[in-house]
Amino acid sequence: MALSTSLRSNLIKPLTALTALSSTHHLRSPFSSSADDTTVLTIETSVPFIGHRCEPPSRNVETTPKEVLGFFRDMALMRRMEIASDSLYKSKLIRGFCHLYDGQEAVAVGMEAAITRRDCIITAYRDHCIYLGRGGTLFECFSELMGRQSGCSKGKGGSMHFYKKENGFYGGHGIVGAQIPLGCGLAFAQKYSKDETVTFAMYGDGAANQGQLFEALNMAALWDLPAILVCENNHYGMGTAEWRAAKSPAYYKRGDYVPGLKVDGMDVLAVKQACRFAKEHALKNGPIILEMDTYRYHGHSMSDPGSTYRTRDEISGVRQERDAIERVRKLILSHELSTEAELKSIEKEIRGQVDDAIARAKESPMPDPSELFTNVYVKGFGIEVAGADRKEVRGVLP
Amino acid sequence: MWGTMRQRVSYLALNRTRPVVYASRSYASGPKQMTVREALNTAIDEEMSADPKVFLMGEEVGEYQGAYKISKGLLDKYGPGRVIDTPITEAGFAGIGVGAAYHGLKPIIEFMTFNFSLQAIDHIINSAAKSNYMSAGQISVPIVFRGPNGAAAGVGAQHSQCFAAWYGACPGLKVLVPYSSEDARGLLKAAIRDPDPVVFLENELLYGQSFPVSEEALDSSFSLPIGKAKIEREGKDVTIVTYARMVDYSLQAAEILAKEGISAEVINLRSIRPLDRSAINASVRKTSRLVTVEEGFPQHGVGAEICMSVIEESFDSLDAPVERIAGADIPMPYAANLERMALPQIDDIIRAAKRTCYRSAPKAAAA
Numbered sequence: 001m002a003l004s005t006s007l008r009s010n011l012i013k014p015l016t017a018l019t020a021l022s023s024t025h026h027l028r029s030p031f032s033s034s035a036d037d038t039t040v041l042t043i044e045t046s047v048p049f050i051g052h053r054c055e056p057p058s059r060n061v062e063t064t065p066k067e068v069l070g071f072f073r074d075m076a077l078m079r080r081m082e083i084a085s086d087s088l089y090k091s092k093l094i095r096g097f098c099h100l101y102d103g104q105e106a107v108a109v110g111m112e113a114a115i116t117r118r119d120c121i122i123t124a125y126r127d128h129c130i131y132l133g134r135g136g137t138l139f140e141c142f143s144e145l146m147g148r149q150s151g152c153s154k155g156k157g158g159s160m161h162f163y164k165k166e167n168g169f170y171g172g173h174g175i176v177g178a179q180i181p182l183g184c185g186l187a188f189a190q191k192y193s194k195d196e197t198v199t200f201a202m203y204g205d206g207a208a209n210q211g212q213l214f215e216a217l218n219m220a221a222l223w224d225l226p227a228i229l230v231c232e233n234n235h236y237g238m239g240t241a242e243w244r245a246a247k248s249p250a251y252y253k254r255g256d257y258v259p260g261l262k263v264d265g266m267d268v269l270a271v272k273q274a275c276r277f278a279k280e281h282a283l284k285n286g287p288i289i290l291e292m293d294t295y296r297y298h299g300h301s302m303s304d305p306g307s308t309y310r311t312r313d314e315i316s317g318v319r320q321e322r323d324a325i326e327r328v329r330k331l332i333l334s335h336e337l338s339t340e341a342e343l344k345s346i347e348k349e350i351r352g353q354v355d356d357a358i359a360r361a362k363e364s365p366m367p368d369p370s371e372l373f374t375n376v377y378v379k380g381f382g383i384e385v386a387g388a389d390r391k392e393v394r395g396v397l398p
Numbered sequence: 399m400w401g402t403m404r405q406r407v408s409y410l411a412l413n414r415t416r417p418v419v420y421a422s423r424s425y426a427s428g429p430k431q432m433t434v435r436e437a438l439n440t441a442i443d444e445e446m447s448a449d450p451k452v453f454l455m456g457e458e459v460g461e462y463q464g465a466y467k468i469s470k471g472l473l474d475k476y477g478p479g480r481v482i483d484t485p486i487t488e489a490g491f492a493g494i495g496v497g498a499a500y501h502g503l504k505p506i507i508e509f510m511t512f513n514f515s516l517q518a519i520d521h522i523i524n525s526a527a528k529s530n531y532m533s534a535g536q537i538s539v540p541i542v543f544r545g546p547n548g549a550a551a552g553v554g555a556q557h558s559q560c561f562a563a564w565y566g567a568c569p570g571l572k573v574l575v576p577y578s579s580e581d582a583r584g585l586l587k588a589a590i591r592d593p594d595p596v597v598f599l600e601n602e603l604l605y606g607q608s609f610p611v612s613e614e615a616l617d618s619s620f621s622l623p624i625g626k627a628k629i630e631r632e633g634k635d636v637t638i639v640t641y642a643r644m645v646d647y648s649l650q651a652a653e654i655l656a657k658e659g660i661s662a663e664v665i666n667l668r669s670i671r672p673l674d675r676s677a678i679n680a681s682v683r684k685t686s687r688l689v690t691v692e693e694g695f696p697q698h699g700v701g702a703e704i705c706m707s708v709i710e711e712s713f714d715s716l717d718a719p720v721e722r723i724a725g726a727d728i729p730m731p732y733a734a735n736l737e738r739m740a741l742p743q744i745d746d747i748i749r750a751a752k753r754t755c756y757r758s759a760p761k762a763a764a765a
Contacts, residue, residue, distance in 0.1 A: 095551060095552030095732075095734060096550070096551060096552030096553040096554060096557075096732065097552075097553055097554070097557070144732075147552070147732050147733035147734055147735075147736075148733070149733075153732075155731070155732060155733035155736070156555075156731040156732055156733060156736065157554060157555070157732055158552065158553075158554040158732030159554075159732075160554055160556070160557075161554055161555070161556075161732070173556075174513075174554065174555075174556035174557055175513070175514065175516075175517070175556055176486045176514075177486070177517075206485070206486045207486060209485040209486065209487050209490075210486065210487055211487065211489055211490060237485070237486055238457070238458055238462070238465075238486075239458050239461065239462035240457070240458065240461075240462070240483060240485070244461075244483065245485040245486070246485065308462065309461065309462065366733055366734070366735045366736075367731070367733045367735065367736055369735070369736070369739060371731075371736060372726065372728060372731065372736050372739050372740065373728060376727075376728055376729070385726075385727045385728065386696055386724075386726065386727050387726045387727075387739060387740075388723055388724065388725060388726055388739070388740070388741060388742040388743065388746045389723055389742075389746040389749055389750060390696065390722065390724075391721075391749075391750075391753065392746065392749060393726070393739065
């Protein structure tokens, strides 16, 4: 299907149509700069959306060169951060659990493009990139992963417990499925306070079978809560493929009476379109489910090789055919929004940023021992609290 | 996270009537070594082999060979009818397990960690623990809930809690806490054969540890009695009562205390419910001093119950206040230095033992 570009600026010459992934492209003068935020591009999503009990949005997505280049940069940054975390874990600077998001970047980035920081996001433990998308810094991420006081949770939370409440990010949860009722609770509060904002409660295909999802969804539907349930279907719940865990892996339909939309989660523009659609829907009509068809390149966590339950061919196949960053790169190049060299230079810059953040995080101090007893309560009434040997280490909860 | 620690613990299995003997570090002619992981695997295997009603259910227990490889090889041996991979739905599969037990099967329900058992706790308590009583004996529940409990390494607040005290409070449940490989084998076999619901609290950091096991323990008919503690090390100056991974720390503390002239008796509880009150009290009547050691939170903890039991039965024997070493009264922090402060260390146990002895100078005779 032909691509059309509509122009709002009279500075740019009219252009001929292009398909998003076509290998042929017309020669024309490239856009003047990557900061072009006024030219509107209309790009077609990879596949049409599939609706359940709703009319799906158009697969033509409006965007700008600036936005598309921003997508590239944001996703490349997330990708590099996760890969760097892999190395840090192997060199034992990161301990415990580490669940990496590489492969799924388009969901985090596309969602941010459709919403504001007053909308809320809550997710499970694969949260590093969501945190970054919500305005977290690399330094805070790496510091937290390495258990330093400059971390986003002052080193006390760890990989699974990143938060940024002032930007509407509510974590970072270790218990599979728990974040869904919590997300519906955020939506409840938003409606209660008449905020006109929504909550995106993210979960995986593994969590999709949790009973608490259905309990919370039922209430969200009864009470018209502005809750959007986003299933990041990467097709494996730890080592269990979706068909072995779910009688019906059509997660966008699992809400039954709640509408749903199936989205190509590797297409950042499709994600943006779906999230915008969902936000509009949720504010008017209550909950909706978005199923993002996505993929994780790493195993479930750093303790899982990720190759005992899926083939290496499958993993490399997805990387070749559907990688979100490659998709945007091709889009940028075919529309001449930038050059190969410029994109490489962005990637190089990103590597530098990541390396720099890691170096600074490595140098930053561990939490002070006095932090052991802080934040147990908001208001502790000055009660005494004990360490392992109550006669040796004790504190007071302020 | 399957640990690969191969820390060797040299000691011989002790019986109350025998004097303490320490095993040499050479294993050339010693008993067979077995990791806790192997012990659990062989126990489940043998019990499944002996009784067709026994089946295993949980997340990743089958094709993945077990999240911590405890159930390795079992799917191939017994098939998907008896080794069942579940979706991530603890409330659901725990309930299904209890229902199967009502009908006469003998399920082993694995929780990937006991932190996730909180999703299923209604079924453990209300559907399993109380049924025999409520039905006046008609509905017994021969089920085992097992999995890693307590702290691992750097897994944060939601993945580090010790549930011994919570489950130990509940009538109708049996709660077991193995330490060594022999404990793991004997107690798990006993649990699977037991007609009542058993909460079997393992520890991830012990899975990779190797222990010597006796010939008797290798036999498929082997089992250990439920409700009986084991004196891991005899002593005469102070009793240290503990369970699971803290047994290792307590034994190390005892070794150091001995060099300073304090002879500590280390009791490995093996069972939180029933609690071996007679063993604990007999030991306290001998030593007159008590230190309890646990990973869990201090308030309403295992140590609190032990202390009360000793006050009830052996108050006059006490020469010093009971000391309690437990996890810090905070959610588990992630940072390595804070995590270390949140859990008992060997130094804490030594310090508490010394406090009960009111001295810092060594006593005359050692064990």
